[in-house]
Amino acid sequence: MTPWETLRLFSTMNFSTPSEKSMATRTQAIVLMVCVICGLGLAGPVRAAEAAAQSSPPAFEGDKTAWHGFDRYDFLIDEESLAITPTKAQPDEGDGIKHQVQGQRRCIIVMPKQAASGNPWSWRGVYWDHQPQTEIELLRRGFCIAYIESTEVLKPDKSWDAWYEFLTEKHGLSKKPAFVGMSRGGEYSYIWATKNPAKVSCIYADNPGGNWDVMMRIAALATNDVPLLHVCGSIDPILGKFTLPIESMYQQFGGRISVLIKEGYGHHPHGLTDPKPIADFIEQSVHETKTAPPDFAVDNTKNWTKSHYYSAASSYQYLPGQKTYVTLRGPLFTECYDRYQIQLANVEAFTTIIVPKKPAPGNPWVFRADFVDRDAVVDQALLAKGFYIVTGAVPYNGDGPDVKQWNTIYQHFTDHGFSSKPVMEGDGGAAGEAYAWAIANPDKVSCIYAENPVMHSNTAKTQPLNNLAPLAKAGVSLLHVCGSLDPWFKDNTLMLEKRYREFGGKITVIVKKGEGHYPLGPEDPKPVVDFITKNVQ
Numbered sequence: 001m002t003p004w005e006t007l008r009l010f011s012t013m014n015f016s017t018p019s020e021k022s023m024a025t026r027t028q029a030i031v032l033m034v035c036v037i038c039g040l041g042l043a044g045p046v047r048a049a050e051a052a053a054q055s056s057p058p059a060f061e062g063d064k065t066a067w068h069g070f071d072r073y074d075f076l077i078d079e080e081s082l083a084i085t086p087t088k089a090q091p092d093e094g095d096g097i098k099h100q101v102q103g104q105r106r107c108i109i110v111m112p113k114q115a116a117s118g119n120p121w122s123w124r125g126v127y128w129d130h131q132p133q134t135e136i137e138l139l140r141r142g143f144c145i146a147y148i149e150s151t152e153v154l155k156p157d158k159s160w161d162a163w164y165e166f167l168t169e170k171h172g173l174s175k176k177p178a179f180v181g182m183s184r185g186g187e188y189s190y191i192w193a194t195k196n197p198a199k200v201s202c203i204y205a206d207n208p209g210g211n212w213d214v215m216m217r218i219a220a221l222a223t224n225d226v227p228l229l230h231v232c233g234s235i236d237p238i239l240g241k242f243t244l245p246i247e248s249m250y251q252q253f254g255g256r257i258s259v260l261i262k263e264g265y266g267h268h269p270h271g272l273t274d275p276k277p278i279a280d281f282i283e284q285s286v287h288e289t290k291t292a293p294p295d296f297a298v299d300n301t302k303n304w305t306k307s308h309y310y311s312a313a314s315s316y317q318y319l320p321g322q323k324t325y326v327t328l329r330g331p332l333f334t335e336c337y338d339r340y341q342i343q344l345a346n347v348e349a350f351t352t353i354i355v356p357k358k359p360a361p362g363n364p365w366v367f368r369a370d371f372v373d374r375d376a377v378v379d380q381a382l383l384a385k386g387f388y389i390v391t392g393a394v395p396y397n398g399d400g401p402d403v404k405q406w407n408t409i410y411q412h413f414t415d416h417g418f419s420s421k422p423v424m425e426g427d428g429g430a431a432g433e434a435y436a437w438a439i440a441n442p443d444k445v446s447c448i449y450a451e452n453p454v455m456h457s458n459t460a461k462t463q464p465l466n467n468l469a470p471l472a473k474a475g476v477s478l479l480h481v482c483g484s485l486d487p488w489f490k491d492n493t494l495m496l497e498k499r500y501r502e503f504g505g506k507i508t509v510i511v512k513k514g515e516g517h518y519p520l521g522p523e524d525p526k527p528v529v530d531f532i533t534k535n536v537q
Contacts, residue, residue: 079159254309364386377521
C-alpha cells in the first residue's frame, strides 16, 4: 500500500469511544487497520463489501474474441444512421485494431468475469490497447471496458452519444462511465464529458491534450462534482498548456483534481507501471456515495451550493516502479473538505462554510471576512482539529461587512449547534473587519487571530484601534503574526499591543524577522493552533 493510500484510508476511519459506537463498529475499524498492515489495496474493503452484489456481466450479441484473457465483443456504428451492428475482430488484430471500415466506426466492449455492483464501465476514445494495464485491472474489479474508434479526423460526435445510449439503455451499464484518456484521448474525453457533465463519474487523463472550448466548459464538470486525475510527465511539452491551467481553474471552481507528475518523463510512456493507484481512484469515484447537505445549508436558506476545499501544496515520493520521483497534489494526496455557499434571508451576498471531517466537541468555528486561500495553513490545521471555517457575507453594495447582517449569520449558525463564541480571524485588510464585529459583540468572541493586520474598518463608526476597551473588559485574548518589515506593523500591531495592555487585555505578538507584509501566515501553524484551541475550551 502506498503512503497516499494509507492516508486516505485513515481519513475515512472514525475511531470512537465505547459510549459512542458499538463493539461491532470498533471491530470493523480494527479489521481495516489490519488491511493496512497487511498491505491490502485501498479499494480492497470496497470490493470485499460488494462481492456478494457481483453478478454475471450483461449479455452482448455477436461473436466474441479475447482481449487479455477477457471476452471481447466488436461492433460497427454507421456514421450516418447510427445503427449499431455486431462484427468480429480479425485474427491478425490480436488485442488491438488494425482495420478501419469506411463510413463506420469500430467499437469494442470487453466484459469482466463477474460484474461489479451497478455494472460500472470505463470509456476510452483513441489509442485502443495502448498501455492497457489500468483497464485490465478494472476488469479484474468487475468493470466493463468500452472503446469507440476515434482519430485526429474522427472526433467525438453523435456516434459517441449513440454508443453511450446503446451501452446504458439497451445493455444496462451504469449511467456514469469513468473516462480513460491518453494524449488526444484525454482531449476527446473532455470534449464529450464537458457537454454531458451529469453523465460522467470521473476522468483519468494521461498527458492529455485540450482545446479552448474544453477550457471554457470545464466549470460544468466542477459543478457536477466530477473528480479528475491527471498523470503527466514533468517534461511533457503540453503539461503547461493544458494540465496546469485545468488544475488551477478546477481548484478555483471548487472541483476535485489530483495531479501526479513523473519527474523527467515526457509525453511517453503513458500510465503507471503499477496501475493500482489509478484503478483505485476510478473505483472510489464510481462507487462514491453522495451525502445529504448539513442542516445549516438547507434550513432557512434561499439557496445553497457545494464544492470542495483542499490544499494546493505539493508532496513528493519516490516510485520504484517508475524509477523516479513524483510530485503529488490534490485530494487523492491531501485532506479534502466539503465547502458550502449559502444565501440567507436579509443577508446580501453569500456565506461560505468549510466543513471539518469530524467536528470537535462544541462545534467550534472561525468567523472571518476574507476568502480562505489554498495556502491558508492555519485554517487547514484548524479544520484537521475539527473547526468549521465560516466566511461571512460581504455585501455587493457595501465596502465591508454589515454588522446587522453578520449578526444574522451568527444567529443562523448558533441556532444550528455551532459554538456561541467563534474565533474571529482576519488577514491583512480583512482583520479590521473581524475586529469591528468582535468589538460590537465582545461577549460572543472566544479570541481573535490576525495576520499582518490593518486595523481599519470601512463600516465601523469608531475605528478598532480607538475602541479596544470592550474586548479587554470581556477578557478576549489576541494573537498577531507579523513580519518585522511589514510597513503597517508599527502603526497597527505595535500600537494595538500598547493600547490593549493599558486596558489590561492579553495579547501575544509573533514577529517574523526579516519578512514584510507577505507571506501573511506563519511558517509553522502550531503556536497559532495551540493558542486558539486553548481559548475555545
